[in-house]
Amino acid sequence: MRIGYTLMTEQAGPKQLVSHAAAAEAAGFEFEVCSDHYSPWLDEQGHAPYAWSVLGAVTQVTGRVELMTYVTCPTMRYHPAVVAQKAATLQLLSGNRFTLGLGSGENLNEHVIGKGWPPLSVRHDMLAEAVQIIHGLFDGGYSSYAGEHYRVDSAKLWDLPEVRVPIAVAVSGAESVARFAPVSDAMIAVQPEQRLCREWDEHWVGRAEGSARKIGQMPVCWDADRDDAIARAHEQFRWFGGGWKVNSELPGTAGFAGATQLVTPDDVAAAIPCGPDVEPILKSAREYADAGFTDLALVQVGGEHQEDFFAFAEQELLPALREAM
Numbered sequence: 668m669r670i671g672y673t674l675m676t677e678q679a680g681p682k683q684l685v686s687h688a689a690a691a692e693a694a695g696f697e698f699e700v701c702s703d704h705y706s707p708w709l710d711e712q713g714h715a716p717y718a719w720s721v722l723g724a725v726t727q728v729t730g731r732v733e734l735m736t737y738v739t740c741p742t743m744r745y746h747p748a749v750v751a752q753k754a755a756t757l758q759l760l761s762g763n764r765f766t767l768g769l770g771s772g773e774n775l776n777e778h779v780i781g782k783g784w785p786p787l788s789v790r791h792d793m794l795a796e797a798v799q800i801i802h803g804l805f806d807g808g809y810s811s812y813a814g815e816h817y818r819v820d821s822a823k824l825w826d827l828p829e830v831r832v833p834i835a836v837a838v839s840g841a842e843s844v845a846r847f848a849p850v851s852d853a854m855i856a857v858q859p860e861q862r863l864c865r866e867w868d869e870h871w872v873g874r875a876e877g878s879a880r881k882i883g884q885m886p887v888c889w890d891a892d893r894d895d896a897i898a899r900a901h902e903q904f905r906w907f908g909g910g911w912k913v914n915s916e917l918p919g920t921a922g923f924a925g926a927t928q929l930v931t932p933d934d935v936a937a938a939i940p941c942g943p944d945v946e947p948i949l950k951s952a953r954e955y956a957d958a959g960f961t962d963l964a965l966v967q968v969g970g971e972h973q974e975d976f977f978a979f980a981e982q983e984l985l986p987a988l989r990e991a992m
Contacts, residue, residue, distance in 0.1 A: 668956045668992040671698035671964035677707035679970035681716040687973050688725040692732045694981040700737035700964045705776040708906040710920045719753050726760040733764045738837045738855060740772030743780055747797035748822045751804040758828040768855055770837035773915045798850050805831055839911050845870050853880035864959030883960040885951055886939045888968040889976045893942030899969045900939050901932040908938055945987045956992050
């Protein structure tokens with residue numbers, strides 16, 4: 668299993684994130700994913716720079732790691748034709764190291780354009796149209812489209828990379844797997860569910876070439892003092908336990924604060940490996956490997972606590988993960 672690092676835009680500013688990207692590559696991480704938010708989950712996180720500007724800068728301070736959005740919603744804040752242009756540009760800037768990670772989005776980020784928040788079935792319809800539009804533009808030449816949700820009029824990507832940008836789509840259940848596996852290069856999910864991996868391989872059209880790539884994400888909170896790690900994880904990451912169905916619906920940080928007011932530090936410590944030891948992280952990572960994930964991006968909780976984590980990752984964590992996985 669390949670181990671990656673998460674550029675968490677909700678917990679660090681743009682210059683910090685670019686610096687973290689270079690340091691993560693130097694520490695030995697194999698790929699880097701970047702969240703794409705207009706808002707943090709909680710006020711305590713305190714950041715939300717524009718992910719695409721950050722990634723553009725990251726292409727210039729890294730040379731080996733694959734880069735990826737985890738994930739971009741191509742349906743409301745961004746028109747899918749513009750997402751295709753951004754992805755093609757990043758592929759060129761990175762020297763063919765970019766994967767476009769897509770998802771149906773969260774109310775937290777998409778409500779800002781003032782068009783309301785559609786029900787899940789509509790969001791999936793919108794995402795399906797968006798993926799079709801992006802594929803059409805990646806094919807090259809002029810592309811037009813007329814669907815229920817989007818129109819494209821004679822659009823063309825004038826700077827198209829020689830290596831087509833892979834598309835990964837976030838899924839959470841059988842319906843989304845069946846719909847998006849046939850039109851995607853890889854799967855994204857944030858829970859180590861074996862069923863998702865199995866069903867994705869069943870529906871994935873590239874299965875003749877082997878099993879599909881499946882990319883997970885897992886928070887950790889490393890600190891020399893475990894109590895400090897638990898306190899920080901509770902302060903900044905207690906939203907994580909709500910699950911995707913809840914997290915996609917709440918409209919702002921106040922909603923997440925209210926929804927998590929009864930979450931205790933012990934609850935967070937039970938869900939997120941906290942402290943200085945490798946073994947709890949290995950135990951959680953094994954759940955993803957056993958479920959069938961091929962890639963796992965770690966999130967180090969706390970924007971100001973990355974440098975010590977990189978030293979720990981290089982010297983202890985990554986060697987242990989490579990040996991165990």
